Amino acid sequence: MQETQCDIRIQVATSYIDDQSEPNADRYVFAYTITISNSGDVAAQLISRHWIITDANGKVQEVSGDGVVGEQPHLSPGEEFRYSSGAVLETPVGAMQGMYRMEADGGVAFDAPIAPFTLAVPGLLN
Numbered sequence: 001m002q003e004t005q006c007d008i009r010i011q012v013a014t015s016y017i018d019d020q021s022e023p024n025a026d027r028y029v030f031a032y033t034i035t036i037s038n039s040g041d042v043a044a045q046l047i048s049r050h051w052i053i054t055d056a057n058g059k060v061q062e063v064s065g066d067g068v069v070g071e072q073p074h075l076s077p078g079e080e081f082r083y084s085s086g087a088v089l090e091t092p093v094g095a096m097q098g099m100y101r102m103e104a105d106g107g108v109a110f111d112a113p114i115a116p117f118t119l120a121v122p123g124l125l126n
Helices: none
Strands: 008-016 028-038 044-055 060-066 080-089 093-104 109-120
16 A cells, blocks of 8 residues: 655734724734645645634633635645735734644645744734
8 A cells, every 4th residue: 555645734824003003992903824835745625624722821712613714725745826915912922833734635634833922012022
């Protein structure tokens, strides 16, 4: 039996949305752009997502749901899918991490981890 390799890579870029944030009201809005790349040799579909969002006060929000931005992208080997979304925190610094539930062609389900990344107002962290 030939072994197939599922290799989903996830890159994240973040930005602070100044004009939607209200620091006086403890409202800090961040955008993030995710690029999901299929570096393996088997096609796979993103089925669902699970995020853990933590602010500087230790408040944790968990967000789960089907797909991302209303889509369940199917990625053939070498393909990538990019989307943007956002998060609202009560503090000027926070972190996100999570995973995508993927299903390879052939029906094998697996998790693609999303490494922790920081959300921070520019100039706050060195």
